[in-house]
Amino acid sequence: MLIPCPWCGEREDNEFTYGGPAQVAYPSDPEAADDASWARYVFFRANPKGKLAERWVHSAGCRRWFNVVRDTVTHQITPA
């Protein structure tokens, strides 16, 4: 699988570390968040069969983080 680093271009996936699904917002009012909403924040992530916004870090390259949208069935990547 080739992953397009926005700074280095397409590289083999083993140069990268996976950061999991993207767009996970920290609770806006953490003091007020109950156990169920903490559980959602800590443990629940999107797991679609299809397009997934996700994070990668180019650990064996420029070491920068970025987001892509990847189809989890075809592995086709479109920029986020």
Place this chain on the structure above:
Amino acid sequence: MMREPHPHPDHLWRNPEPKRSYDVVIVGAGGHGLATAYYLAKNHGITNVAVLERGWLAGGNMARNTTVIRSNYLWDESAAIYEHSLKLWEHLSEELDYDILFSQRGVLALVHNQSGVREAHRRINANRLSGIDAEWLTPAEVKAFCPIVNISPDLRYPVMGGALQRRGGIAKHDYVAWAFARKADQMGVDLIQNCEVTGFELAGDRVVGVRTNRGSIAAGKVALCAAGHSTVLASMAGLDLPIQSHPLQALVSELLEPVLHCVVMSNAVHVYVSQAHKGELVMGSGMDPYNSYAQRGSPHVIEFQLAAACELFPIFSRAHVLRTWAGIVDISPDASPILGLTPIENLLVNCGWGTGGFKATPASGWVYAYTIARGEPHALNAPYTLERFSTGALIDEHGAAGVAH
């Protein structure tokens, strides 16, 4: 005297048309779905049951796993359910009247550093306290138990010993699925292939049936057993699960003379291997890191595990890889399953077995059938709730299990 189990029966199951209604509809005819159907009929007398399968019977992870069976988990909750499973495995061929080639050849987990040695001793002690057989082998004893392992101090990660469960081993995964299927079918369960669940019939907060590509089917209870597709299904009912789907790869060599008589795993060098009854070496390692439903993984994962295998077993260096494949595994946050009731009435879930659920097949079916029949969990699956992610009562088997399978 006990009769020899059937070597390989000619007739396995009918292929019935789905009825319009069942007491219980199980979604997914992998090992867990089939075992659940069997124990529903056998232990609870519930036979008006359908197992719906989108593809062919046991063509998912059940067909793709590397069949390692053991019960030497760290925590009490895990030890209890996996040991119940191992005890069921020990009589399963006779019980199902089908020789599933269960072979207790021993599972040896090698360690390669000081922290690994300490962790292994901790686990051996925990296992013994749970009544599970476990022993420590020195490098020389490793060599005596498995002569083809390289214990040379020149290795980059020399073997410093290993934890052995002699009662662990392997079984033939296809036969296991077919054996459960055949018995469930004989007791009246309808096994329906090419029947994909595409939605749920809901009445308020209650599930009353499923929609499928072969029409709607009413159900008293719906029990999900869909492994890597669990979140896809649950989300159709408006239920979120803390599960991520990843590819897990494995491979086999060509058929070789018997050279390896046990299962060897190494978490640090990261490969595990056994030799199947026919003679192929069966190997696996860790899952691919990214989410996927593609049933294929990255070639470098295979390359790393082969490098590890050749270092530990120099004799393998001239073997050939015949096939590689992947299954989609359902990974939970604490590497333990979610098995039981859900906030939606009459909808039950069994998932999160991830990279290691084959060994749990009989026990998973046993306790899931109990939970479906009684409407409350069995003592063995009571800790495995969905609520534990809110209460914090996790059963954290990450790393604790030595290696993930």
